[in-house]
Amino acid sequence: MSNATTAYFEDFPEESKVIHSAFWSSFIALTIGGLFGLIQALHRTDVFRFMDSADYYTVLTAHGVLLALTFTIFFLVGLFTWATTTSLDRGMVDLRFTWGWYGLMVLGTILAAVPILAGFTDSIDMSASVLFTFYAPLEGHPLFYVGLVLFVVGSWLAGVDWFRTWWAWKQDNPDERIPLPTFMVLTTTLMWYLATLGVAIAILAFILPWTLGLVDGINPLLTRTLFWFFGHPVVYFWLLPAYMMWYIMLPKFAGGKLFSDPLARVVFVLFLILSVPTGIHHQYLDPGIAEGFKFIAMTNTMFLLLPSLLTAFTVVASMEHGARQRGGTGYLGWLKALPWRDPVFTGMSLAGLMFAAAGFSGMINAGMNINYLVHNTFWVVGHFHLTVGTAVALTFMAASYWFIPQLTGKRLWNRSVALIQVLVWFIGMTFMSNAMHRGGLFSIPRRTAEPQYEEFAFEAGVGSVAELNLQVALGGTLLFLSLVLFLANMVVTVMGDRADSGSIPANTYAGTLSGSEDAPLILDNLKLWTTIAVVLVVFAYTLPILSVIQDGGLFGYEINGFPVSIAPFLPAELPASLETVTAALPEIEVIP
Amino acid sequence: MREMRVSPEALLVAAAFIVPFAVEFRTVLSWVGIELTALETALLGLGMILALLAWAFRPADDDSEERPKRKGDGGRPNPNENRG
Numbered sequence A: 001m002s003n004a005t006t007a008y009f010e011d012f013p014e015e016s017k018v019i020h021s022a023f024w025s026s027f028i029a030l031t032i033g034g035l036f037g038l039i040q041a042l043h044r045t046d047v048f049r050f051m052d053s054a055d056y057y058t059v060l061t062a063h064g065v066l067l068a069l070t071f072t073i074f075f076l077v078g079l080f081t082w083a084t085t086t087s088l089d090r091g092m093v094d095l096r097f098t099w100g101w102y103g104l105m106v107l108g109t110i111l112a113a114v115p116i117l118a119g120f121t122d123s124i125d126m127s128a129s130v131l132f133t134f135y136a137p138l139e140g141h142p143l144f145y146v147g148l149v150l151f152v153v154g155s156w157l158a159g160v161d162w163f164r165t166w167w168a169w170k171q172d173n174p175d176e177r178i179p180l181p182t183f184m185v186l187t188t189t190l191m192w193y194l195a196t197l198g199v200a201i202a203i204l205a206f207i208l209p210w211t212l213g214l215v216d217g218i219n220p221l222l223t224r225t226l227f228w229f230f231g232h233p234v235v236y237f238w239l240l241p242a243y244m245m246w247y248i249m250l251p252k253f254a255g256g257k258l259f260s261d262p263l264a265r266v267v268f269v270l271f272l273i274l275s276v277p278t279g280i281h282h283q284y285l286d287p288g289i290a291e292g293f294k295f296i297a298m299t300n301t302m303f304l305l306l307p308s309l310l311t312a313f314t315v316v317a318s319m320e321h322g323a324r325q326r327g328g329t330g331y332l333g334w335l336k337a338l339p340w341r342d343p344v345f346t347g348m349s350l351a352g353l354m355f356a357a358a359g360f361s362g363m364i365n366a367g368m369n370i371n372y373l374v375h376n377t378f379w380v381v382g383h384f385h386l387t388v389g390t391a392v393a394l395t396f397m398a399a400s401y402w403f404i405p406q407l408t409g410k411r412l413w414n415r416s417v418a419l420i421q422v423l424v425w426f427i428g429m430t431f432m433s434n435a436m437h438r439g440g441l442f443s444i445p446r447r448t449a450e451p452q453y454e455e456f457a458f459e460a461g462v463g464s465v466a467e468l469n470l471q472v473a474l475g476g477t478l479l480f481l482s483l484v485l486f487l488a489n490m491v492v493t494v495m496g497d498r499a500d501s502g503s504i505p506a507n508t509y510a511g512t513l514s515g516s517e518d519a520p521l522i523l524d525n526l527k528l529w530t531t532i533a534v535v536l537v538v539f540a541y542t543l544p545i546l547s548v549i550q551d552g553g554l555f556g557y558e559i560n561g562f563p564v565s566i567a568p569f570l571p572a573e574l575p576a577s578l579e580t581v582t583a584a585l586p587e588i589e590v591i592p
Numbered sequence B: 001m002r003e004m005r006v007s008p009e010a011l012l013v014a015a016a017f018i019v020p021f022a023v024e025f026r027t028v029l030s031w032v033g034i035e036l037t038a039l040e041t042a043l044l045g046l047g048m049i050l051a052l053l054a055w056a057f058r059p060a061d062d063d064s065e066e067r068p069k070r071k072g073d074g075g076r077p078n079p080n081e082n083r084g
């Protein structure tokens, strides 16, 4: 609770262990994924190459899956368990259940990782170099999809766990408002349940049966559409834990209080109802979906700007309040009174700042007409390294500097190294993402080891493409360096001795200037918001999905999948493989 | 050593902020027809960082509005600040 004097591990020793394990699962994914990121950045810019370009997609799949799914979601489940127990001031109902879903998520990760990594060697007849979007007709080993399913089911059970802990609390506190952190956990979980239906259906009903040979065909547009049904809201699944940190922790570290509890609730409700009916904005260039549906998705997307702008306002207002509490004055002079020497505060603030930049490039992505300019270019990669790669990743890393001592009772090894780490990430990402955005504007494609073509040269508007490449490589190297500093700090911290009791700060979160008593009761009506969310999804998706099925068939065309890590196809025999594809084309037929 | 206007940490953060500024400033300048090379941009950034350092180490004049003791990090302690 907000007035506690003890650290988390003292109040919840058992929960601390689960959360600590989840965080380390996340850190391991971050480390391996980050290493692959560096390899990509150096390879595709031709700065340093040590592997065959044919292996690039295996690296890229591992990078995408480990970072976008494993790193983020493991951190989230740890964080949400902390938020629920802290704000309800009670432990999880049944810790065996808690360990159970954590174990299931670990199992899922391993099952998915094995076929991905097996793609590096020919001695194991397995691969899943299908990227984290696994678009058919790319075909991975079935184990990959099974792993993903188990991982998601684990996260569902985690949601059940938070809900039942809240229900237990409600029995004892029938007249109280849901504490804000728990409210954030519950709304995000509901959004996740709705969102993951898409990917669950895509895998269980279509992709798995197809890879197992139970059905002959697949409708790529259908599974793509179902993927993006999940693929857009998943970005909020990454982002909302970061938002939670900005709402309930950042004001505290700034020395103040959260500006408004009701506004925070409104924001999370808006994300619950608006996150899912927007996924088609990733498919503006997909043939087979009528422009009108794309237009609806665009409109919903633009509405989603609202909660993010509300967040920017509330968080900055809370920071200003904190700074003035600390003696800051002036229109902008208060900025100097913020605790910039605190790596937790500085890391989260820099993450939020980069997220503002990402919001601008996101608006470009979201506009149907201007999206055609940047679609599938390096621009998009620049964009989401600011969102998930910084707003989320940097917030999580910065938060870890506070959490790991909370969970272990050990002092952070080195605060100066931590401060340097968050700054190096900020600088590295500035270089990398700026060059990616600019390269994308000149049509440099994403997702390729060889972004150059014969008899054609990209032209950079300012500077040169070679310069952009160097900038990406420099940024990527700094980012990896930052990652090493982070990991070193974490490892040395947990290897150290326990601090004297009482020397770890108390487990508290920010108070509020305008509290839950100011929030209309209807905001806590989760059934209502879920119903509205479902209705909006039905409106946004029924017609597009029906027409996709009508055009392409439920099980689509008879297609043999393309295992992408098979080296012999590339690159010397590329023309030959193209012939294979063209030769196969007439054989495609619609299954009635 | 003379008293600095800001703590070393705050100085580090301010210096880091100059990096995106310099990088994006190059693009902005190109809109008005001024095209800097990468080297010129780097030098410009370095110059800004040096100016920042000069400001930080120059003691405040008594008659300026700047108060000698910066609030910043040397200011009031924050009971919530993470010292873990």
Ligand code: HEM
Pocket: A034, A035, A037, A038, A040, A041, A044, A060, A061, A063, A064, A067, A068, A071, A072, A131, A132, A133, A381, A385, A388, A389, A390, A393, A445, A446, A447, A448, A449, A475, A476, A477, A479, A480, A483
């Ligand atoms: C060491 C830091 C990192 C470096 C150097 C790096 C580098 C890269 C590069 C160069 C690409 C583009 C490859 C291509 O399109 O050909 C990429 C893609 C990607 N990165 Fe990173 N990255 C880093 C960290 C992160 C983090 C922290 C996240 C998320 C939490 C992330 C998520 C992604 C995703 C989702 C993709 C797209 C994968 C795909 O196209 O399937 N990256 N990264």
Ligand SMILES: [Cu+2]
Pocket: A231, A232, A235, A279, A281, A282
């Ligand atoms: Cu999206």
